[in-house]
Amino acid sequence: MELKGRVHKFGDDINTDYIISGRHKFKTLDMKELAKHVMEDLDPDFYAKVAKGDFIVGGRNFGCGSSREQAPLAIINADISAVVAKSFARIFYRNCINTGLPVIECDTDQIDEGDELQIDLQAGVLHNRTKGIDIKIAPLPSVMLQILSEGGLIEHFKKYGTFNFN
């Protein structure tokens, strides 16, 4: 899977309340509607700025806080193709894999707002086209790679009816 897009850069400790606020998430299961409010408390214009395939790039501890799966789902429905960060909080990380949103762990100091990235998940390489550099990405545990490649945990259960790892 190769992903291409522009960077929307955020800092450390981006929590799931910032990704999708409790003000919105309790009201509806309409993820297209929730997507309009992604990152709203940090950047009210965020949704309007995103082009299909863009990336959210953060620092340390991305996705900390609440277990709300509306966070990755709203990101997916805002047409973001992957989240890239130095490290992730564990519940968010699992939720992304389960919902089929690629999460990429790597050094993000050399990635800036507006940079163009190209990510090859199989090869494990992130190419910053703007800066002309390659950044190594941490491999996913095999269980997660399998769930992600099957399109998420719902698809996994549809196929096997329970957990069935290679």
Next chain:
Amino acid sequence: MGKTIAEKILSQKSGKDAKAGDIVIADLDFVMGQDGTSPLAIKAFAEMRATKVFDPARVAMVIDHSSPSPLEGVSELHRQMRVFADKQGINFYDIGDGVCHQLMPEQGHIIPGDLVIGADSHTCTYGAINAFSTGVGSTDLAAGLIAGKLWFKVPEAFKFVLNGILPAGVFSKDLILYLIGDVTADGATYMAAEYGGEAIDALSVEQRFTISNMAIEMGAKCGLMEADEKTVNWVKAHSQKEFATVKADDDAIYARVKEYDVSTLEPQVAKPHTVDNVSPVSQVAGTPIQQGVIGTCTNGRIEDLRIAAGILKGRKIDRHTRLIVAPASRQVMLQAMREGLLEIFVEAGAAVVTPGCGPCVGTHNGVPSDGENVISTANRNFKGRMGNNKAFIYLGSPATVAASVLFGKITDPREFVK
């Protein structure tokens, strides 16, 4: 080689010799969801083409986050939960019953040695009674409802050795805020925090819940404690189930160990907008406060209400300050009623509201206005958390909140605690 509590529980539940770093599929003793996460899980359950939960007696759903419903959209999601609960015959807690993390142990669902998942990040609370309990998202919840199992990466452990006894007026909330400030919001990411030492031994089980509840705020997967006589008595008073407690081996391997002396700790306050932005109360005393909140899964238990009522008794809160009190459950509310605590709160000028999470998660029941400062006994102070991204949230113990609302400014509670 010895094992940590987390390794022992995951070994037992997976039938494997589980060591930190391994991936295991383990049997779940209990599975819980609340109204912010269950509707998506119910949807995923249907999409996974499941028809029955693995064991209705081991499943609970709780309406607590927006309870009672403030909006028609929420009402529809609540309706879906009620229909699912009726059809599946699971344990179900409706509006007014209380906050999920109070109800699960209080209603006897959780016992020492259990492996529990809950679709709420503060599921780590039950570590205080020696259960490996951890938060998951809605799709993992759906998988757990169907299979009665989940895959886990066996966490490394971070041991906190807490020596000394907390001084008067300093509570378990102050201690956990201090620890989070020290190790930071990702200091224990993906690890099993283990809290022990004489400071923990000296605490009541209710006070211990506050510490395990906030393990997630240091990134931990669970916040475990060993079981002592107090734990065993507490669990026996709440549950009919048989149980065996789990102790770490003396030669267990810890990725990190930190020792603290808590005997000179001051009350602590987390400042906006992160939980690890912690100061002793003396450094923030005098900060004006427009609203106080006492309650939530962190500090809405009967002991918390007694501490707050002890300070508010016979006094009035500042006339420019509001106070919201939300007991953690119907049982807590009834007990507080019987003890006359609710009368003290109401007389002091508080608004006592339905047991639930409302004010903490910004759904309803006390959204602050722009520029206001709130001091709350909750566990999160993220920008926008209480429903307004232009408000500022401070976190403290029930005593600190009660003392602060008396004067309309952050106040050291120690002189009011006998």
